[in-house]
Amino acid sequence: MIQGIIKSAPEIEFMRESGRLLAQVFTMLDDIVKEGISTLEVNSQVENYIRKQLNARPASLGQYGYQFCLNSSINEVVCHGMPSANKKLSAKDIVNFDITLEKNGFIADSSKMYLMSQTSPIAKKLVKTTYEAMWAGIREVKPGATLGDIGAAVQAVAEKQGYSIVKEYCGHGIGKEMHEEPQILHYGKRGRGPELKAGMTFTIEPMVNQGKAKTKTKKDGWTVVTADKKLSAQWEHTILVTQNGFEVLTLRPEESHLIHSN
Structure with a gap:
């Protein structure tokens, strides 16, 4: 079975720093993501903030030939939405901003959903359920648990509400490279797959569709959308397996109440 890379104590400290800085990016975003702003403008402000305010590097820029520092996935876009000056947020939109940041050679990865002022109750429920599914997966993390435990927990929350x-x-291992082993599936069976070990770092980032799970990729080669054009939502955090549980390295201030002793 493929295991993740175990980080040393100094490497974990670098990961913590990258995660802490990335959480600050989303705090900044909270003030600028509003109706009427283009996703390209959001991209520009994020790049400027990461480089000039945090003295860090937007890790997605140039990765696999990608030309932006974030993904902006609106409504039926599942993931990898490309920022554009022509894509301005409207009153009913939901949008996911997925951002990576590198500091001291180590990368953190996180995403957050934003809801506009007239987002429908149906869309709000999807976003809320996806968030709860991510946290259900996170709370499974501890040494000796399996990757299947994470996937099963995520899947149960989403499918209970009729989503796919x-x-x-x-999700994926992360550290010096954006994508490391192991792969973190958001579905599965308890007790299956590799065991988690202290020092592993990886992302949990479920993508949950309002309708069917099938997706398709647009001609730009990046943008993934739902095949049935129904809504999709995603949340993501970078997680550390500790000696007795988990640590959310990209935890945002408004989420501190969700962390219990573990």
């Missing part, structure tokens, strides 16, 4: 889990895209 996107299976083509998954």
Whole structure:
């Protein structure tokens, strides 16, 4: 079985720093993500903030030939939405901003959903359920648990509400490289797959569809959308396996109440 890279104590400290800085990016975003702003403007402000305010590097820029520092996925876009000056947020939109940051050679990865002022109750429920599914997966993390435990927990929350889990895209190990082993599936069976070990770092980032799980990729080669054009939502955090549980390295201030002793 493929295991993740175990980080040393100094490496974990670097990961913590990258995660802490990335959480600050989303705090900044909270003030600028409003109706009427273009996703390209959000991209520009994020790049400027990461480089000039945090003295860090937007890790997605140039990765695999990608030309932006974030993904902006609106409504039926599942993931990898490309920022554009022509894509301005409207009153009913939901949008996911997925951002990576590198500091001291180590990368953190996180995403957050934003809801505009007239987002429908149906869309709000999808976003809320996806968030709860991510946290259900996070709370399974501890030494001796399996990757299947994470996937099963995520899947149960989403499917209980009648939603579907996107299976083509998954979480991943992360550290010096953006994508390391192991793959973190958001579906599965308890007790299956590799065991988690203290020092592993990886993302949990479920993509949950309002309708069917099937997706398709647009002609730009990046943008993934739901095949039935129904809504999709995603949340993501970078997680550390501790000696007795988990640490959310990209935890945002408004989430501190969700952390219990573990």
